Amino acid sequence: MTSSSPTASLHEAGPALIASNGDSLREAFGKALSAMADEFPKLVVLDADIAGGTGVHHFRKSHPERFVQFGIAEQNMMAAAGGMAAVGLVPVVTTFAVFCLRAIEQARLSLCYARRNAKIVASHPGLDVGPDGGSAQALEDLAAFRAIPGMTVISPADATEMALATRAILEFDGPVYMRTGRSPAPRLFGDDHRFEIGKGQVLRDGTDLTIIACGAEVARALAAHDLLAADGISARIVNMPTIKPIDSALVARCSRETGAIVTAEDHNIHGGLGGAVAEALAATHPCPVEFVGVKDMFGASGEPEELAHHYEIAAPHIAEAAKRVMKRK
């Protein structure tokens, strides 16, 4: 041992915190919120001691007077947002998606039933959470929040769309639940990308079937498109960032024009995007559907891409679902 202890220098430097990554949707959200704050003077941001994880550390730094700390007490934070909205502010509640589920009854009564102009923005959704494991991976949030009357539910696909959606929910008058994402996400869209609540977009045209995806699954659906093209299958790829209200007209058009649909989401196969699409189809133009998602199970620790393969929501699994659904046409 030398006289200078290696641990001493480690302590001086502090631990290497694993904060939000620059390419993640949560960082894009936090930066967008901070950049837009001056345009939305009624905007206030609520945090439950995870600003470093949700991306709103940017807002805390830029607008400390409009950043409100609630400590590790999500139920109180969620209902208090209702009170802040009641006196004219536009509160944005930020926490991890699983902790939004903890406070869903507060969201139901004090935000939606009272029809408050409040926003819930949830980071760490789905298997995208990665190593924190099954307890932290919300695979039920889209279904649960979609079931609350009056709640708009959004899951953007990349950082560009995240920034556009952040603006859109602040301009929208009403309660919103929006997912961000923990892990680095590829850029899918350029500066000309558009986002409108309630509208999906055709990213790749195709004739044999349609793959409708949201969030982290949009990039995987695009990869599946190329896998299918190599097998001579023409897949239409639809980005569906608004789960509620679902773009029924686009879903019905895809059903009419391609005759088969695959949905793909980083969520339980029950009640999320797949459920919303199936409901829209049942009411308009039914066709065979295959659901890509986590098959009514909890997640586990692992890296997001490992988990995507383990739980069969990666690009090859979307491509396999496409082939299955085509056989049912």
Place this chain on the structure above:
Amino acid sequence: MNLPLRSQPANDAGQNTDTASGTEPKLAQAARFIRMHSIAAIYHAGSGHPGGAMSSAELFACLYGAEMNVRPGGIDDPSRDRFVLSKGHGAPALYATGAHFGFCDARAALALRKLGSPFQGHPHVLDLPWVETSTGSLGQGISVAVGMALGLRIQKNPARVYCLLGDGEMQEGEVWEAAMSAAHHELSRLTAVVDYNKLQSDASNDSIMRLEPLADKWRAFGWNVQEIDGHDVTAILDAFHNTGLNAELSKVPSLIIAHTIKGKGVPYMENIPAWHGSVKFTRAQAEEALTALGADAGQIAEFLDDL
């Protein structure tokens, strides 16, 4: 004495005149009307929670009749004080209070819990804007009140926020989250009142889940705590006066523990948990209650005959 169902004199201004002479008898009379109207509404509804309406009548009368800066013509006034009924099942007393002070029509408010009526079993702000927020799930109202107080302060609005809690409600963990946050954020313009009638749905607080030492708990959470007789109008007004001083002079939120009697004013109901709710009155029971509260035959008919 005459307590006509319609045309109660609306106190159309924020009174805030403290204990000016003549105020206490008017408030006691308001409390009597609140009890009678609540009984009648619950009778017509065939269900509802009478015990807590009886225990909280003086608290409501003093809040709306003296303490708060609210008036029927100013329910959109940003400077108005806010009230949140965290114990949302106390709705009949809130509606009766609104009827007495001119926020709603007294006869219409007898249509409690009826399809198409805005007077739902628990308050709903979209139906009745003057109830300020929707409650009914215990524990949430105090959090909403915390949010209101924070939001008002952020906007430099000096309005005050009042919240009525039930005792059993304090078994919800969210109440203590809210208590901690109000103290941490130094919300001195927030006053919570506990209707401490010692009984909850099934039995006594003590037998279901002990609350004591209640005052010590709130003090430990950083609140200014007063304990009063919740049926003594003068004591209630004095306590509110003290919270007003506290709001100006300190940085801590105020709690008033109002010791009350569940079913107060109706002998067969007092201190009997079965009258917590949701109960169905017979006509005879409703008449007996109104008689005990001082109603004459004409008033009984006016309150209880078909709507």
